[in-house]
Amino acid sequence: MQYMKYSKSLLLIMMILPWFTVPLLGKDTFKRFYPASLFISFIVAIVHFIAKKRKWWWWYETLHPKVSWGFPLILGPYFIGTLWILKWTYGSFVKYMTLNLIVDSMFTYILVDLLKKTGIASLVRLKKIQLLFIFIVDALLLYSFQFLKEKIQLQRKQNPMNEI
Numbered sequence: 001m002q003y004m005k006y007s008k009s010l011l012l013i014m015m016i017l018p019w020f021t022v023p024l025l026g027k028d029t030f031k032r033f034y035p036a037s038l039f040i041s042f043i044v045a046i047v048h049f050i051a052k053k054r055k056w057w058w059w060y061e062t063l064h065p066k067v068s069w070g071f072p073l074i075l076g077p078y079f080i081g082t083l084w085i086l087k088w089t090y091g092s093f094v095k096y097m098t099l100n101l102i103v104d105s106m107f108t109y110i111l112v113d114l115l116k117k118t119g120i121a122s123l124v125r126l127k128k129i130q131l132l133f134i135f136i137v138d139a140l141l142l143y144s145f146q147f148l149k150e151k152i153q154l155q156r157k158q159n160p161m162n163e164i
Contacts, residue, residue: 010118015076022080029087036146037082040138041074047134048074056126060119086146096143104135 022030048070051057059070081103089096108128116122123131 011072011120015072018076018080021084025083025087030083033083033086033090033146035149036086036142037079039145040082040142041079043141044074044078044138045070047138051126055124057121057123057131059121082142086142090143090146093143097139100139101136104132104139108132108135 085096085099085103089099108131112121112123112128112131
């Protein structure tokens with residue numbers, strides 16, 4: 001495993017690189033989808049906590065001993081990727097689920113192997129299909145959150161007296 005000596009650097013790059021795309025999202029898109037991205041990142045952090053306790057997967061490498069092992073992926077590609085996916089697909093549930101299935105499958109069936117090869121993480125008591133199922137449930141929660149958020153905002157605009 002010649003990649004292992006670079007695993008901390010790889011983790012740091014994976015966390016920071018997606019943030020360089022934020023200006024391309026646009027201010028309005030960021031403001032619109034930020035709460036949903038924050039919500040699902042929190043849910044994923046909870047899932048990671050449960051996974052650690054149940055040994056669903058194992059992270060061999062962290063950026064710092066006090067920093068949670070899933071933190072770089074949640075704060076980097078997951079958080080920013082969520083914003084992009086919502087920007088490109090929100091409003092078309094079929095497009096949204098199709099893109100999520102493609103991205104989640106790539107993570108599950110390609111990136112998981114790369115993380116193992118580089119000595120960063122590996123699945124322990126979880127099969128790849130189970131991981132994909134978790135991602136699909138997360139995607140459904142995310143879309144539901146955004147849908148409800150926008151429905152509530154629309155109702156408030158239509159009935160401003162209800163806020164009093």
